[in-house]
Amino acid sequence: MALWCVSANPSSIICKCNATAPHALDATYIRRAAQLADKSAGFTSPHPNFGCVLVSPTNDVAGEGFLYAQGTTAAEVQAVEAAGERSRGGTAYLNMEPGDCHGDHSAVSALLQGGLKRVVIGMRHPLPHLRGNAVRALRHHGLLVHLLGEDLSANLFEDAHKACLLVNAPLICRAASRVPFSVLKYAMTLDGKIAASSGHASWISSKQSRNLVFELRGRSDAVIVGGNTVRRDNPRLTARHGGGHMPMRIVMTQSLDLPEEANLWDMSEVSTIVVTQRGARRSFQKFLASKGVEVVEFDILNPREVMEYFHDRGYLSILWECGGTLAASAISSGVIHKVYAFIAPKIIGGKNAPSPVGDLGMVEMSQALNLIDVCYEQVGPDMLISGFLQPLPDMVPVIPSLDETFDVDPTVSPYESRIIFFYKTWDPYGALSNFSPHPIQMPDENGDYVTWLSVEHYYQARKFVGVDDPMAQDCVERIKSAKSPEEAARIGRSMQKKKPNLIRSDWDNIKIDVMYRALKCKFSIYPHLTSMLLSTAGSVLVEASPHDLFWGGGREGEGLNYLGRLLMKLRSEFLGESSSSETPSLTV
Ligand SMILES: NC(=O)C1=CN([C@@H]2O[C@H](COP(=O)(O)OP(=O)(O)OC[C@H]3O[C@@H](n4cnc5c(N)ncnc54)[C@H](OP(=O)(O)O)[C@@H]3O)[C@@H](O)[C@H]2O)C=CC1
Numbered sequence: 001m002a003l004w005c006v007s008a009n010p011s012s013i014i015c016k017c018n019a020t021a022p023h024a025l026d027a028t029y030i031r032r033a034a035q036l037a038d039k040s041a042g043f044t045s046p047h048p049n050f051g052c053v054l055v056s057p058t059n060d061v062a063g064e065g066f067l068y069a070q071g072t073t074a075a076e077v078q079a080v081e082a083a084g085e086r087s088r089g090g091t092a093y094l095n096m097e098p099g100d101c102h103g104d105h106s107a108v109s110a111l112l113q114g115g116l117k118r119v120v121i122g123m124r125h126p127l128p129h130l131r132g133n134a135v136r137a138l139r140h141h142g143l144l145v146h147l148l149g150e151d152l153s154a155n156l157f158e159d160a161h162k163a164c165l166l167v168n169a170p171l172i173c174r175a176a177s178r179v180p181f182s183v184l185k186y187a188m189t190l191d192g193k194i195a196a197s198s199g200h201a202s203w204i205s206s207k208q209s210r211n212l213v214f215e216l217r218g219r220s221d222a223v224i225v226g227g228n229t230v231r232r233d234n235p236r237l238t239a240r241h242g243g244g245h246m247p248m249r250i251v252m253t254q255s256l257d258l259p260e261e262a263n264l265w266d267m268s269e270v271s272t273i274v275v276t277q278r279g280a281r282r283s284f285q286k287f288l289a290s291k292g293v294e295v296v297e298f299d300i301l302n303p304r305e306v307m308e309y310f311h312d313r314g315y316l317s318i319l320w321e322c323g324g325t326l327a328a329s330a331i332s333s334g335v336i337h338k339v340y341a342f343i344a345p346k347i348i349g350g351k352n353a354p355s356p357v358g359d360l361g362m363v364e365m366s367q368a369l370n371l372i373d374v375c376y377e378q379v380g381p382d383m384l385i386s387g388f389l390q391p392l393p394d395m396v397p398v399i400p401s402l403d404e405t406f407d408v409d410p411t412v413s414p415y416e417s418r419i420i421f422f423y424k425t426w427d428p429y430g431a432l433s434n435f436s437p438h439p440i441q442m443p444d445e446n447g448d449y450v451t452w453l454s455v456e457h458y459y460q461a462r463k464f465v466g467v468d469d470p471m472a473q474d475c476v477e478r479i480k481s482a483k484s485p486e487e488a489a490r491i492g493r494s495m496q497k498k499k500p501n502l503i504r505s506d507w508d509n510i511k512i513d514v515m516y517r518a519l520k521c522k523f524s525i526y527p528h529l530t531s532m533l534l535s536t537a538g539s540v541l542v543e544a545s546p547h548d549l550f551w552g553g554g555r556e557g558e559g560l561n562y563l564g565r566l567l568m569k570l571r572s573e574f575l576g577e578s579s580s581s582e583t584p585s586l587t588v
């Protein structure tokens, strides 16, 4: 069963291996690495799930491995041991860049010792302080490293990349949202009830579905219910699918009005934590403590506070098996990432029978929450519909990852850095924008200095310089005399779109250099701009353009932010010059 929707059918993997095109093989083996990684779900928390496939120079699988549990031998080490000499000169496929936390470089060392020539990686490590370290180390040692979504970005890789994201969805969501990955699961009848009007609910879904729920529990760090479900169902909330990881149990109750006899107070198999309102029923708190149940009091008991608390305790993923009252509160607080709805072909009726989600305050159907990446599967007689309530944070490309920024500019700490966004010229730091009204003087083809009203004017005009066509020369002149940077941009962009043959053929290769030289001039000749740029030392600079995904950072960090990167490079150079000389000479 592919619980996080990673293809779990080994035969499909094997068939696809017959494809001999190198890219098809890359996609196939990366999917296989993700599939291996999925085997450790629930055991590695709060660390990622890692899988590794080693392929010989003749494209045969030579060795495989996956991280069995937190702190055990790295997937790469196991795969290299299994492959022996067969993978020497071959390719390693990793679903995720290895982390080198606590100085553990065993994954990278194994790949080096195994004599691998090339490494294909499904995604970079999502944690900022680990992101990029292993990629850099492997490249430093001469291995060819290809990252999906960066170096390998054809449509062919979409599924494989997705599989890598899904197999570590809990880690990715937790890193981005600073709460554990939360899954709301419920079983309902065809008429949308999670219990009869009496409150009786055992059972709505089939045995097969309930076995699958045990697997879901086994992948989670904890299962959470509300006080009412404890009173009504007296649940056990254990994973009873035969071995595997056993989640903690959490009860959320404001009143602490819970029974003295309850399966959840039996701690022989696994522990229970009760979270409650500060000051609630002190005597009952003492009773629970005597049973070994941990009680945690909150000033404000709501799902977000509780999830932030469990995030800080290191929890990676939580399964919500509550009724509709708490489910609505959790959804409203924005802590639920994914939903699993088991729908049984039964009708119970009942005006007052409870439904899976209580009041969300919505009055129009247009307000309904739409699931993303929906999966439909039949489980015994039931239908399971699952999907994400929030999109998975996109991991590529990046607002320069901190390690990359650190490469360009060592003033940026890879551990704690501030991001300065700039875009409109009237914003703070707006003078970093190419549209700021600071004329520059740049040499033309004959070496004569020409004044341009802004960096944008110069940059747009350079697209057309040297093209043997009077229209191209006309574009240069029109851009040069444009009254504003906006107008210069408009002329340059629209002519590029309408008449691409007017653009110099080497433009894509030289445009970064053109921009860099223009920026260097601008930030050299205006002392207050030099000071301003230097004053940002230690911060990541991001052009917050929602449209320009090359020079800007994009709406959600999907842009490449080359403008920010160049400014950081320049800042670093200026800082180097000013520290090596008392009176910096910042000439072009
Ligand atoms: N078919 C299915 O999948 C499931 C069915 N059920 C059924 O659902 C019914 C119970 O549903 P329901 O009453 O909604 O139970 P819930 O599990 O949602 O429990 C609600 C209780 O949660 C506690 N709580 C603590 N903080 C909050 C908060 N911020 N917001 C909301 N609640 C909070 C309160 O406990 P307190 O009152 O102690 O202060 C509240 O009364 C039962 O009949 C049960 O059998 C339950 C789970 C799954």
Ligand SMILES: Nc1c(N[C@@H]2O[C@H](COP(=O)(O)O)[C@@H](O)[C@H]2O)[nH]c(=O)[nH]c1=O
Pocket: 186, 187, 201, 202, 203, 204, 205, 209, 210, 213, 225, 229, 233, 234, 235, 236, 237, 238, 321, 322, 342
């Ligand atoms: N009724 C119902 C579910 N109810 C959930 O399962 C809990 C009982 O778990 P346990 O005591 O461990 O068996 C119960 O409190 C509620 O959270 N789950 C389902 O998959 N299908 C069902 O039909």
